[in-house]
Amino acid sequence: MLPTVEWTGDSVVMIDQRKLPSTEIYVTCRTAADVARAIKTMVIRGAPAIGVSAAMGIALGLSKSKATGTKQFTTEFQKTCDLMAGTRPTAVNLFWAIDRMKRAFAEAAQGGGSVDEIKARLVVESQRIHDEDVASCRTMGAHGATLVPDTARILTHCNAGALATAGYGTALGVIRAAAAQGKTIAVLADETRPFLQGARLTAWELVRDGIDTTVITDNMAGSMMRLGDVDLVVVGADRIAANGDVANKVGTYSVAVLAREHDVPFYVAAPISTIDLQTANGDGIPIEERNDREVTHVGSSRLTPVGARVRNPAFDVTPAKFVTAIITERGIARPPYQESLAALVGGRQ
């Protein structure tokens, strides 16, 4: 399985997703600040992977604390949590993972645990988050594969794969599970400008797995659907509001509108940790605007002239009405999402 992010005992190691597919380089984070920087600069990205990394970053940072008393240790823990929370605003898995670490801390501290005991508990919790994420992806894949016909041409946007999670992937987990069941799968991967997660990461993952993969520029998706070359769409999510509105990589909304125009099912695959019942609808989801350079340059090539302005919202919101179903590890939610999502999050199905 792909080594997206690993805990080594005294560091967190990640494959540098900015360098793929041409180079496989691993980045070793030795401090919480290293991990925060890696998240911010997109060494690692993808909502579930961001959550796992933040948890590991907190465990890493605190494991190296020189605090002798719990008071000082608690202050350091808070600061480290704040550092992680400030990295990226849209993926709710980040805040979910930080909350889990806070609960683990509180539990360990409440029992009168020593600094060393709390340290150990934080490492265990970050490992649990990691391992649960992989397990979630596999279960999600099994649920999602029931929606995939025996022969299917599947369009996906961005990378919701092993690299976006602790392993296996959400949208790509569905594709992997369908392929593993012997279904005949061909994937159309939107290249996903500006960061090119589709061309660079999704294609790289799927080709490694021997799955038939064709990269298209984002603006070809509509034409492919019109020509009848897409049977279904499956994408990941960075945050799903209580009403089923989905924030995901910019361009997802266009794909959803095009899918409905062509009666192509549009599925979202995401773990329960991506569902944010505290946010009523998509209007409440903060959308990160990233730096211009991602749009103005590719590698060393400058694309735009000096004097032209640039927009770079990293995400967009797809209203729930465009979403055919939401695939989670606890089952598949269908409209109306207000009820179906609340039931899944509450553990009822």
Added chain:
Amino acid sequence: MLPTVEWTGDSVVMIDQRKLPSTEIYVTCRTAADVARAIKTMVIRGAPAIGVSAAMGIALGLSKSKATGTKQFTTEFQKTCDLMAGTRPTAVNLFWAIDRMKRAFAEAAQGGGSVDEIKARLVVESQRIHDEDVASCRTMGAHGATLVPDTARILTHCNAGALATAGYGTALGVIRAAAAQGKTIAVLADETRPFLQGARLTAWELVRDGIDTTVITDNMAGSMMRLGDVDLVVVGADRIAANGDVANKVGTYSVAVLAREHDVPFYVAAPISTIDLQTANGDGIPIEERNDREVTHVGSSRLTPVGARVRNPAFDVTPAKFVTAIITERGIARPPYQESLAALVGGRQ
């Protein structure tokens, strides 16, 4: 005005559109084969500009003919026309321009003209095609500007500007005319992968003209419309079928679907020479598939992994039902296009 393509007397000079905006280099074509190669490799592109270049290329090639009799000269002329016709399949202006050159040849030959007289006539005809194209763009701009509100945020896709024509532009002609009338215009330019005509050429042209221009990746267009940031869309065309179906740069179809979803007017600006009444509808328009490298690389950066396939259709077809109006130099066509386009082409309005 921008020097898209010029006749110098013994060569055809073009600005190299592959190198913009970082470098302004001019390519000097000394033979018809040079011009054909320039069209094929997209030194010059844009349906009207391709037509003008092909005409100039024919005039250039024949002006250097060593033929002494009209029989040999006619054979050379035919070969040169075939060479030009083989460059790119979608833009009908290419074939329209070649036909005009054939009629000019026939007229000059019919009158018993000498080889030198025919040569002169071909040069005159190519210049006429050039000059008429500029005039058409200006008239088209004036017609189109009537559709633009006093304050308008206009989205355009690809480059339908001075660089795509002999000068001034079709879609960008409409924008220029509206700006010249004192309207407050802000342009959103789709970057237009894979060749990036929007980021590289449209932004470059508009910034030179002092028009407020913001480049977005193609996949942001839908989101911008949903946020209410687009008042109208105007694009060019490579071929318009008799029923109003429009072939244009790949991605145009997606923009059209998104525009209709958001009740944003979707206008096409193109000269009469782009209307192909011989082609009943979009299904009859040949769509060029270009080489993989345009998708797999930007500059020296490789984007996709080895083993991933790629699609690269250069154009797509937007069905007439998505087109609010078609702006030509003879006036504005509205649905039903079967009648309105036939009337404009026939010279009736």
